[in-house]
Amino acid sequence: MTKEVILNKRYRLLTEIGAGRVAVVFRGEDTWRGVPVAVKVLRQACVEDEAFLARLHSQAQAVVSLVHPNIVTTYEVGQEGDRHYLVMELVEEPTLKELIQVGIPFSIGQAVDVIIQICTAVGYAHRLGIVHGDIKPQNVFVSADGRVKVADFGIASALSPAPVVEGEIVWGTPHYFSPEQAAGENVSPASDVYSIGVVVYEMLTGRPPFEAETDIGVALKRLREEPVPLRQLNPDVPLQVERIVRKVMAKEPAARYRTADQLGRILDSYRRLDEEALVVRPPTVTKPQPRRREPEEYEAVARPQPRRYEPEEYEEEEKRQDWLAIFLGVVAIMAVLCLIPLLVSVYQRYTAAAPQPTATAVVTPLPGQVQTPDLVGLAQEEARRLVEAAGLQLAVVGERHDSSIPALNVIAQTIPAGQMVRQGETIGVIISQGPRFVSVPAVEGLPITAAEPGLKEMGLNVSRKDIWSREAEGLILSQQPAAGSIVSEGSVVTLVVSSGPRLMLNANLGSKVLLVACDLENDSFKPGELLRLTLHWRALQPMQENYTVFVHVTRADGVILAQRDVQPRDGTHPTGSWVTGELVRDSYELSIPGDAPPDIYWLKVGMYSQATMQRLPVVDPGQATVVQDSVLVKELRVLPAQ
Numbered sequence: 001m002t003k004e005v006i007l008n009k010r011y012r013l014l015t016e017i018g019a020g021r022v023a024v025v026f027r028g029e030d031t032w033r034g035v036p037v038a039v040k041v042l043r044q045a046c047v048e049d050e051a052f053l054a055r056l057h058s059q060a061q062a063v064v065s066l067v068h069p070n071i072v073t074t075y076e077v078g079q080e081g082d083r084h085y086l087v088m089e090l091v092e093e094p095t096l097k098e099l100i101q102v103g104i105p106f107s108i109g110q111a112v113d114v115i116i117q118i119c120t121a122v123g124y125a126h127r128l129g130i131v132h133g134d135i136k137p138q139n140v141f142v143s144a145d146g147r148v149k150v151a152d153f154g155i156a157s158a159l160s161p162a163p164v165v166e167g168e169i170v171w172g173t174p175h176y177f178s179p180e181q182a183a184g185e186n187v188s189p190a191s192d193v194y195s196i197g198v199v200v201y202e203m204l205t206g207r208p209p210f211e212a213e214t215d216i217g218v219a220l221k222r223l224r225e226e227p228v229p230l231r232q233l234n235p236d237v238p239l240q241v242e243r244i245v246r247k248v249m250a251k252e253p254a255a256r257y258r259t260a261d262q263l264g265r266i267l268d269s270y271r272r273l274d275e276e277a278l279v280v281r282p283p284t285v286t287k288p289q290p291r292r293r294e295p296e297e298y299e300a301v302a303r304p305q306p307r308r309y310e311p312e313e314y315e316e317e318e319k320r321q322d323w324l325a326i327f328l329g330v331v332a333i334m335a336v337l338c339l340i341p342l343l344v345s346v347y348q349r350y351t352a353a354a355p356q357p358t359a360t361a362v363v364t365p366l367p368g369q370v371q372t373p374d375l376v377g378l379a380q381e382e383a384r385r386l387v388e389a390a391g392l393q394l395a396v397v398g399e400r401h402d403s404s405i406p407a408l409n410v411i412a413q414t415i416p417a418g419q420m421v422r423q424g425e426t427i428g429v430i431i432s433q434g435p436r437f438v439s440v441p442a443v444e445g446l447p448i449t450a451a452e453p454g455l456k457e458m459g460l461n462v463s464r465k466d467i468w469s470r471e472a473e474g475l476i477l478s479q480q481p482a483a484g485s486i487v488s489e490g491s492v493v494t495l496v497v498s499s500g501p502r503l504m505l506n507a508n509l510g511s512k513v514l515l516v517a518c519d520l521e522n523d524s525f526k527p528g529e530l531l532r533l534t535l536h537w538r539a540l541q542p543m544q545e546n547y548t549v550f551v552h553v554t555r556a557d558g559v560i561l562a563q564r565d566v567q568p569r570d571g572t573h574p575t576g577s578w579v580t581g582e583l584v585r586d587s588y589e590l591s592i593p594g595d596a597p598p599d600i601y602w603l604k605v606g607m608y609s610q611a612t613m614q615r616l617p618v619v620d621p622g623q624a625t626v627v628q629d630s631v632l633v634k635e636l637r638v639l640p641a642q
Contacts, residue, residue, distance in 0.1 A: 006031070007080045011039050011087055020138075022046055027090065030075075037075065040086040063153050065128065069442065069484035070121035072141070072151035091149055097137035100202060108241060110146070111203045112271050116486055117148035118196055119264030120439040125153060126189045126259045133187045135195035136176040137202060147484065174218040175208045179251045182223050190253035193263050197248030197256075204241075205233040209249065223251075240270060240408070243381075262433060268486065269407030269434025372427060374417035375410045380431055383410050387427055397428035403490060407434030435488040442483035448474045448497050459489035466499040468634065470522065473500030506622030507631045509607055513547075513575070513616070514538040515624075515631055516583070518605065524637040528594045531636075535586045535605060537568070539578040546574035547607040547616065551588050553636060554602050561601055561638075562590045575607075598640045604630040 005013040011028050017038070018025035023046070028039040063074045073089040096114065099106075106114075118140060122132055132153055141149045174182065178194035181187055201209045209227030212218045227249060230242045244266060250256050257263040370390045375383040380396070387394040402411050414428035415421060438458050443451035452462050469477060478496045481487060507515045519534040531553065546567055553562040567574050568586045578584065606629055608615040615629040625632040 007039065007083065007085060008078055011037065011078075011085070013039055013041075023086075028087070030087070036090045038088045038090045040088060042084045044082075046084070063130070066125055066130065066153055068121055068124045069439065070117050070148055070150060071124070071153065072149050074153065088151070091141045091151070093141040093143045093149070095138050096140040096142055096199070096203070099142060100137055100206060103206075106203050108204075108236075108238060109271070111200065112241075112267050113146060114140075114142060114148055114203070115196060115200055116264050116267050116271070116437075118150055118199070119260040119267065120437075120486060121148070121150040121260075122192050122196065123259055123261030123264055124439070126192070126261065131187050131189055132192050132195075133181070134176070135192055135199065137199055140199070175210065177218075178253070179223050180253060182220075188253060189259045190256045192260055193248055193256050193258075194250075194253075196260060196263060197245050200245050201227065201230060201249070204230060204237055207233075243408075244270065261436075264486075265401070265433050265435070265437050266407050268437040268488065269432075272406075272434075272488075368423050369420045370423055372413075372415045372417055372419045372421055375413045375427070375429055376417075377405060378410050380408050380410065380429070383429060391423035392421070393424065393426040395426050395428050396431050398430040399433050400430060401434065401436050401489075402432040403435040403488070405432040405434075407432055435490065437486055437488050440479070440481050440483055440485045440487055440493060442479075443476050443493075443495065444479050444483070446476050448476055448495065451476055451495070455493055460487070461490060461492045463492050463494045465494065465496050467496060468501070468503050468520065468523070469498035470501065471498040473498055473502070503634060504622075505624040505631060505633065506620075507618055507624045507626065508540070508620035508622065509618055509629075510616035511619055512540055512543050513578075513607065514540055515605065515622075518633050520603070520634055523634055524639055525592045526639050527592055527596045527641045529592050531562070531590045531592060531603075533588055533603070533633075535588070537578075537584040537586060539575075539580055539582045539584070541580055543575045543578060545609060545611065546576045548610055549586065549588075549607055550605070550630075551590060552604045552630070553590060553592070554604060555599065556602065561596055562592060564588050564590050592638060594641075596638050598638050601636045601638060603633040603636055605633050606630045 007013070010030060010032050012031055013026040013028050015027050016024060017027050021043070023040040023042045026039045026041065028037045029035070030037050064076070067073060072091055074086055075089070076087040078085055078087065118135070122135065125132060130153060132150070134152060135150070139150060139152045141151065143149075176195045176198045178187070178191040181191055198209060210218050210221040210225070212221055230245055231237050231239070244263075248256055248263060257266065370392065372392070373386050373390055375386065378386065384394045397414065400411065405411050409432050411430045411432045413430075415425070421427075436459060438460065440460070441454070441458075443455070448464065452464075455462050467477070469475070471477060475498045476495050477498055480494045481491075487493075501519050501521055503518045503520060505515050505517055509515060514537065516536040516538050518536070521532050525531060533551070535549070535551075548565055548567055550565045551563065552560050554560050566588075568584055573584065573586075604627075606615050606618070617629050618626045618631060621631070
């Protein structure tokens with residue numbers, strides 16, 4: 001740019017860092033906040049489309065609300081004159097497209113991890129009613145440590161209702177379109193799922209599933225053709241991954257996973273099976289690869305093949321089969337008739353012997369009947385093979401989440417195991433989607449009272465650990481797992497929470513007094529600074545003598561650095577005057593010596609008798625640590641003098 005441009009006296013455009021059909025992207029600066037930003041300025045053709053601009057601005061509020069660790073944040077959608085722009089978080093990591101183009105190898109595990117994070121971001125938007133509509137590797141940023149961020153929700157959401165072609169502009173990216181987008185229909189969450197499948201395909205093969213000389217040609221191929229099977233281009237891809245991608249890229253939206261969340265959960269369950277992570281590189285062989293047989297074809301090869309008959313032989317064979325069928329039918333009828341007297345006799349004997357009659361069903365297998373196999377817990381394809389081997393049919397009638405049964409395995413069946421059914425009968429099964437998975441939100445720095453209910457609502461369990469801190473009581477100091485981690489529903493999130501400046505001790509000294517707590521303003525000091533603390537005592541019984549309180553700062557070997565030995569409240573409220581149950585607030589100040597060497601020290605508290613110089617024994621340490629009848633209140637740090 002030859003002339004400095006500042007949009008709305010705030011966003012300074014610096015250098016162009018990218019360009020697409022819809023907008024030009026600039027590195028910019030938010031002059032109000034003094035931070036770098038990315039500014040996406042719409043091209044003139046988009047600005048002239050009033051319908052698009054109306055949709056864009058109507059989406060602005062929803063898009064700005066997309067605050068998620070895997071989503072590039074959109075700060076503002078604005079306008080200055082005929083310039084319409086979006087201000088976004090500046091991400092300087094490479095795009096997924098760049099990594100694919102330079103030949104960065106993706107193992108199956110790496111690819112699955114990237115896609116799960118994409119699903120987490122897009123699924124979050126789906127739950128807020130926003131469809132991306134233009135998911136592609138160019139809109140996915142991947143950091144060196146594998147963290148993923150998805151961009152362009154703002155423009156994609158506004159473009160989602162638009163047809164494929166308007167004038168000379170193709171909305172979106174045809175290589176990653178869903179078939180319904182290519183047909184000019186409205187997008188849905190299932191459209192995003194399809195596009196994610198195309199991204200997986202390209203990561204594992206190095207090329208999109210459909211290629212042509214023009215964008216329209218790509219769109220037509222997507223509508224009319226099937227992609228080359230994934231394992232034909234890359235034999236290292238596990239069969240289960242190929243099946244998932246095949247389902248994701250189904251032409252009918254109803255045949256895919258409904259949302260990105262659902263796809264993410266399936267992939268998360270697959271990842272938990274600890275499949276071998278094979279390094280996958282884009283194929284370099286350009287000649288056509290021999291077609292690999294599908295699993296169904298291998299099964300067909302393995303089965304004995306029926307004899308092929310000539311036309312004249314077929315007529316004779318058909319006659320023989322007719323006579324055989326008649327004969328078997330007669331035998332079956334006679335067998336049933338012969339069984340009737342036996343059944344009557346058995347029934348009469350049973351009803352005569354039974355003290356109270358009960359209805360009893362006797363199941364008699366008839367010709368052409370088979371026993372229903374037990375399918376619960378089996379993988380879907382294994383269940384299908386077992387059912388078909390029994391002469392039955394399998395139909396998936398539903399899917400649901402299950403924390404105990406892995407994804408793609410059978411949860412339940414419509415016909416109970418062991419029941420006799422006719423050959424050719426269809427058994428319906430419900431397939432597991434595996435456990436739900438969630439992205440752990442960032443809660444560090446939030447009050448525990450605000451964060452804990454939200455975590456539990458997401459299906460996470462919370463483990464709380466309170467520690468002393470200078471931060472406000474109840475503030476979350478750290479979390480584990482880290483924000484953005486993908487975990488299964490029911491996982492434990494450990495929160496380290498500030499208990500504030502108060503340390504709960506509840507140490508019992510001689511069954512006479514309880515050191516309930518200590519308020520400590522700081523735990524690190526420079527030489528010459530004051531250490532201030534307040535002790536909270538509770539009398540357990542009347543004390544006949546006045547005890548001295550000692551507050552010592554010592555090294556680990558017991559050598560005292562600073563101390564204060566005095567009766568409570570500087571002697572104005574001696575222990576001999578305390579009454580049972582009284583709570584005494586007792587404050588102290590100690591000066592850290594000016595020549596104190598930098599080190600770790602211990603703050604120790606206790607009581608001793610002036611008459612005998614014997615310390616009151618600690619009979620119950622409570623939450624404290626005790627050494628030689630001293631309560632170790634807190635570890636302190638003396639810093640180097642500056």
